[in-house]
């Protein structure tokens with residue numbers, strides 16, 4: 001598996017695959033060919049939802065008038081659902097061609113170069129292998145991360161600071177409209193300051209966790225800076241649960257960093273053995289993965305044992321199986337923002353169940369990750385970030 005640097009990326013929303021990845025590709029192209037002009041043809045999901053996700057805006061922002069962006073919804077024989085074909089011109093002549101894949105979580109692959117560019121840092125690639133290793137060495141999952149990547153603790157402090165900033169900015173952002181034309185209002189502040197009639201402390205806690213998830217997801221939808229956890233569309237789930245434990249339950253930043261490491265292992269396993277891309281496997285790969293990561297992180301904070309952490313992460317993924325990606329108008333707003341809040345609550349429920357029922361379980365985390373991938377590959381293309389089916393098709397504004 002690759003470094004957690006590759007999983008937790010800090011960048012501009014609203015979409016890790018549709019804005020963050022293309023932005024990275026454009027920057028690399030500019031580096032390779034500072035004096036050239038570019039024709040970038042967006043295909044697959046990038047063509048179908050790229051306008052709503054601002055892919056052309058990002059490319060224009062980096063490459064200015066040196067780029068022509070084409071949305072090609074006709075080509076279907078593609079190496080990946082998020083494919084960009086790049087032609088590079090100098091003096092009117094084509095001097096190079098690249099096929100660039102935006103494979104999820106902000107990661108890009110220039111076809112033919114990807115093997116050399118990202119080293120595999122972790123030698124163990126399944127939860128079973130990792131579990132055996134940490135048990136044999138009497139360590140926790142987060143220790144395995146810090147043993148494998150000694151610089152990771154420092155980076156995770158940076159990640160945590162950014163998660164907190166995104167969340168606080170979202171809570172303080174007022175109630176204005178999010179960009180894109182759907183007239184979706186920001187609701188984090190409303191949830192945060194609201195109160196149910198006869199609100200109990202427990203219901204207030206649930207309301208606050210939802211407000212935290214909305215805050216980060218709304219920052220993402222407005223093109224703010226977020227951390228992919230594991231993607232932009234699902235960036236609110238993990239920070240919401242962790243911020244609740246920090247602010248409301250008084251856990252320390254050091255403990256939260258350990259939780260981020262544990263959550264990172266889960267995200268990395270899903271990324272390696274399945275997918276974290278909505279265009280490849282539907283929303284189960286984004287929100288399901290985020291929920292699984294948040295459940296593992298929370299279980300780490302509660303110092304649950306490795307079997308309980310596994311079960312919490314497994315439950316969180318199992319009950320997202322089949323979740324479709326059908327963002328209305330190609331924007332990362334409906335159903336995405338609300339879905340972050342629902343998944344944060346589900347992560348907490350998964351940990352509660354795991355706390356009591358771990359030793360009755362029948363399904364391993366590795367099995368559910370494999371199942372998620374197979375389910376995603378079996379899904380109709382309409383439900384894999386194309387906005388051609390489901391809610392995106394039936395939505396009518398009221």
Ligand code: SF4
Pocket residue numbers: 233234277278282283284286287324325326327331332333335336339385
């Ligand atoms: S529906 Fe899920 S996978 Fe699709 S864009 Fe929204 S958050 Fe991402």
